[in-house]
Amino acid sequence: MMSYLSLAIWVPIAAGLAVLAVGRDRDAAAARWIAIAGAIAGLAVTLPLWLQFDTGSSQMQFVERTEWIPRFDIRYHVGVDGISMLFVLLNSLMTVVVVWSAWEVIQVRVAQYMAAFLIQSGLINGAFCALDGILFYSFFEAMLIPMYLIIGAWGGPNRVYAAVKFFLYTLLGSLLMLVALIYLYDVSETFSILEWYDVPLSLKVQVLLFIAFFLSFAVKVPMWPVHTWLPDAHVEAPTGGSVILAAITLKIGAYGFLRFILPIVPDASRYLSGFVIALSLVAIVYIGFVALVQADMKKLIAYSSISHMGFVTLGFFLFSQLGVEGGLVQMISHGFVSAAMFLCVGVMYDRMHSRQIADYGGVVNTMPKFAAFTMLFAMANSGLPATSGFVGEFMVILAAVKANFWLGAAAATIMILGAAYTLWMYKRVIYGAVANDQVAALTDVNRREFWLLAAVALLVFWMGLWPKPFIDVMHNSVADLLAHVAKTKL
């Protein structure tokens, strides 16, 4: 019997292969139905993770550990703790959302499109569950391949440039991580990530390892100044690609900070925390201003993502329970909100084939239901209380203020800037007089789009009004993590 985690990894991949085997371009309907069935099955097998999760423990749960490559003592070792479990759920959920959102939108090579998302979903789950360095690396790298194809094959006019940039940027970081993993294997004779937590390392070595890991994950997050691939990738990717990129793959970078950097090189992390915090603040403030002046809606949301992820890394490197938990909550919330924002842009793009803010205006007149949903997500993106966006930001700001008042004050600008760029975009696109004939001819959301947005809206409210279940899950694991960070390895 496979554990739930193995099912979470392999069910979507198997479904993806089935879609490829069955799907023909003539018969797109079959591909769609198999894909949605596979995605729902993939979500179903992750539900026991939530239901059977023991929130009282900080240990890895649902562990499965078997020999894989004894030559290098590489194992198929998977497990989740309070930090990673929620992301497996989030990812499986978002897979259903993207498959559903592509229903009539994608008309060419449907089977390949669906299969790419399903396979990618399995690989991402693998990256979140892996407790072996090489297993993690394999999933981490392999997941680039479907996304490369998604952006390049179904993307916008400049898709090739964006796809190659995305791939090479990410590869640069991860290759250095490979050297770091191999180095750790050489000093510890194991690839088990958890055993690496107790390997003593000198500060010089820790700093070098920090740099290697940091480059890899900072590109993925992405942090300023290695963020430039993200706006390109987002703008060119099809809606589903943007959703997965923003909601999930960025999170793997931030997750890497918690799984690798903080516990494996704690002394270097403390030593360099000022540096990371500075980069995070630049992302929050500077990128916030950059977002303000964007003329392209997807680009604006992309910059908003970078700014919000800066908040996550800021929270992590405060090394306090509140900060790390706030960062994690922010990650999940951003998963919902950014996905929803991209879905909204997708809805408009499908009708108008334009992402330029200037081409819109007065959409509320023709699409009232859509305008209401967008309003909610825009508010969540600006961090309005009662939406999920507020919880994480509030926790991180609180932690920052505790650490240093001015740090908190600088971080809090995200509330202002976020509201400014999101609501200003909302005003220009949704309100005002009907801008042109095309807007006048718009039709409101159909049933599929309505329920899709409603489902995400529900999650945004749930997390905003009652975040306790989420925080309970992560509480003990975060405490355990911080104990590792506090312990010197010198």
Added chain:
Amino acid sequence: MVPNIDFSTILPEIVLLCGASVVLLADLFVAESRRHVSFWLTQAVLAGAAWAALGTMPLQPTGAFSGMVVDDMLAGTLKFMSSVAVSLMLFYSRGYSAARGLFRGESFVLALFALLGMMVMIGAGSFVTLYLGLELQSLSLYALVAMYRTSNAATEAGMKYFVLGALASGILLYGMSMIYGATGSLDIAVVGKALAAPTGDRTILLFGLVFLVSGVAFKLGAVPYHMWVPDVYDGAPTAVTLLIGTAPKLASFAFMLRLLAVALGGLWFDWQGMLMVLSVLSMILGNVVAIAQTSMKRMLAYSSIANMGYMLMGFLAANPSGYSAAMFYAIAYVLTTLASFGMIMLLSREGFEADQLADFKGLNHRSPWWAFMMLLAMFSLAGLPPTVGFYAKFTVIQAAVDAGFVWLAVVAVLTSLIGAFYYLRIVKLMYFDEPSDTAPIEARADNQWALSANGLALLAFGIFPQQLLGICVVALANSGLL
């Protein structure tokens, strides 16, 4: 001393030699339209040789014929794999060669003789045997390149290959003579013992070593001895390019192992530095220059230069884990190269060579399956999981880090990032562009099955590499070489 005459040690060679002679004779009596008889006869010989290599593989290294020949697990494994590589090459090239008038008995016989040369090299116990094997292999390959007489490029490539190859052989021979002068023996094991702790004046040994390393580097195509590689790869008919680019790499690995690791093991510190220079230059130049290519075959030629750099990086660790990493790298590279050149031949047809990058445009629209196979080959060359190429890169990087050369590992990953760019370009052409060539892809069923199996093997060994990794470790450990 009674010489040990144990024919089982050279059974694969005997099978090949007899088989090649039979094919040569039988082909005379086969009508042009029934050439497939010779083809299947050749395949039968290859199967026999592969079976003999596995069947006679000894658990302990055995020397025979006064130490001229050794048979050990390493030899058995590499002989088997070379036979498989040549057999696959013949399957892939069947339609291609037939369309170019190269589907002839002579081609088969020359390929068999080239393989015989490789096997002699792989199982060599003395400098003389090594050299004889190398020459037999090279001469057969020169002839194969030049056999495509109607093509100017092939004739020119054959000439270049011959002249430069002969020069390299001379250099190698000169190096061997110096070592002979210093130690008084041509027997690899004896030389190894004599040089285990070299004393006194080492000038002549080092001179000999430089010549030997140069010769080896030429055969591998490592920078700065790489000039012949792009021209020969590009000019030769693709079937022959495939042959040059695959099985000889395995033989070269054995050659390098017996020469440097066993015979000159005592001088490891000296050749380590030389190989390091070769390795770094190959990785950088191969990957950078490959970007500028528009011809698929030239691109793969530069990619081969770069890949030999990675293999050398494993080898220069000069310890068992490094050698097994290099061996794994060579095997993984051969598997991947077979698939990528196999794809070029699959897309070629009479009067049309699919050897330009642009010929791969929109392959996904024409055939998703073959595009996927090519995608696997390209990602394997780039060293991305979950393909076998990832573990190849992984093992050599691990060997380098283990030997204390972290900087070399960093150079390797940075150059492989450069490499990823041009491999990705092929994927881009196949998946993101519209096809420029819409002819249906036609090939014989056996070719299609073999190529598909080859492509899937890249994935299978990438997910479960333990078997192959284990074979490399066990073969080296049980060969008493180290």
